[in-house]
Amino acid sequence: MFDNFKKLIGIRQKIILGIDVGSASIKAVEISRKNQNFILENYGELDCSLVKKPSIGEADKNIISFTNKQLAEIIKAILRESEMRSKEVVFSIPDFSSFFTTIKLPIMSQEEIPEVIKYEVKPYIPLPVSEITLDWLITEGEISKTSLKILVVAIPNEIIDQYKEIAFLAGLDLKILEPEVFSLSRAVVIGEDREKTVGLVDIGARSATINVLEKGMLKMSHSFNVAGNEIADAIARSLNIEYNEARGLKEKQGLTIGTGKNAEAEKAMIPLVNFILEEVKNTFRDFYEDEGKKPQKIILAGGTVLMPGLKDYFSSEFEQEIAIANPFLGLSYPTALGSALKQTAPSYGVAIGLAIKGLE
Ligand SMILES: Nc1ncnc2c1ncn2[C@@H]1O[C@H](COP(=O)(O)OP(=O)(O)OP(=O)(O)O)[C@@H](O)[C@H]1O
Ligand SMILES: [Mg+2]
Structure with missing residues (x-):
């Protein structure tokens, strides 16, 4: 009865934290849900370069260069500063700690799939099956009707244990762990883009990920x-x-035409930006060979896409419409926040997608 009462008067039903432990910064959002509405309650981030790194050998393997204890302290500091009080959290697993592969399977029942996947992915994953956890998504076909194409993500158990420990040390209750590519897609491929074939390019600090989605479903990564x-x-x-x-030059001047030091910096950046562009083109080519389709639109996410001139550089190389991701668009928030949010929007996709997952 109490639940019904809450629904009637529209009190928020649930509130949760989404935390993206990125390698440049840790981003946290607190989101609540009122009926079908997701409401941004709080958000905050801490630039990891402001925190003293542990001495070599002290940092825990695989997750950026901090110990679990330090990461927990950073998270606690963000939550304190941004006045987030929720204890339930959804964390992401970084793309660089996950292995992706697509496999084709003959017709089979839902129950058979996990066992078969374990066997099929063996050649593609450099770790024994006993040391990984698998997450998977059917990207084509229907169970028991046609053959299936399945996108499999393998995560080392060691990484999962690390995130569990970080949550514990931060005093949080870890509800779900999700590969970041799923969270990002959920948060930034929204509205009419869910009807399209979309190329989603996430350029962070340490890694970049190129995805193709069709009607909101991840097809390739x-x-x-x-x-x-x-x-x-x-x-x-x-x-x-x-x-x-150097980081300052990259962020302030980016790829806009400069002189002197700026021109030199641009010259140094171009080969790497071109490398990323080529990877995008190759991924789209692979998708075309597989599916006979081209992305209709490209969405750019991750902090690096804030680089001045980068969007125009992409526009000159692709015929498709190019958009900078804005995951805040799927949320309600005070209008006064609008312009501040737009500035940081492309790097908040993962954190927002995580919180929404926790509220679904
Ligand atoms: N205005 C800007 N111009 C260029 N680069 C920027 C700008 N603002 C932030 N960045 C860069 O974006 C990167 C951080 O992006 P993001 O927050 O998406 O990374 P992350 O999620 O922490 O890293 P990763 O996903 O690789 O673990 C840093 O390399 C930073 O220098
Ligand atoms: Mg990231």
Whole structure:
């Protein structure tokens, strides 16, 4: 009866945290749900470069260069600063800690699929099946009607245990762990884009991931470790300057035509941006060979796409419409926040998608 009462007067039904432990910054959002409406209650992030790194050997393997304890402290600090009080959390698993593969299976029942997948993915994954957890998605075909195409994500158990420990140390109740590609798609491929074939390009700090979605369903995913960090590194090496100065040049000037130091920086960035572009084109080509279709639109996500001039650079290389991701569009929030949110929007996709998952 109490639940019905809540529904009638529209009190929020549930509230949850979505936390993206990225390699450049940790982003947290607190989202509540009122009927079909998702409401942004709070958001905050902490730039990891502001936190002192542990000495070599001390950091836990695979998750960026901090110990679990430090990551938990960073999360606690974000939650404190942004006044988030929820204890339930959904975390993402970074693309660079996951293995993706697509497999084709003959007709079979739902119950048979997990066992068969375990066997089929063996050759593609450099770890024993006993050390991984599998998540999968049917991307084509219907169970017991046609053959199936399945996108499989394998996550090392060691990584899962690390995230469990981080949640525990931060005093949070970990509800779900999800590969970040699923969360990102949920948050940024919305509205009429869910009817289209969309190329979703996430360029973060350590890794970039290129996805193709059809009618909101993930069909293809390809990830590699060239992204914002490497672009700043190239500038630092080429101009023989400190990393932070290089990062500043990248973020403020980017690919807009400059002179002197700026022109040098741009010259250093171009080969890496071109590398990413080529990977996008190759992924689209693979998709075309498989499915005979081209993405109708390209959505750019991740902090690196904020680089001045990057969107125009993409526009000059692709015939499709190019948009910068805005995951806040799927949420309700005070209008006064609008312009501030737009500035950071492309890097919040994963965190927002995680919270929505927890509320679904
Ligand atoms: N205005 C800007 N111009 C260019 N790059 C930017 C800008 N703002 C942020 N970045 C870059 O975006 C990157 C951070 O993006 P994001 O927050 O998506 O990464 P992350 O999720 O922490 O990393 P990863 O997903 O690789 O683990 C950094 O390399 C940062 O320098
Ligand atoms: Mg990221």
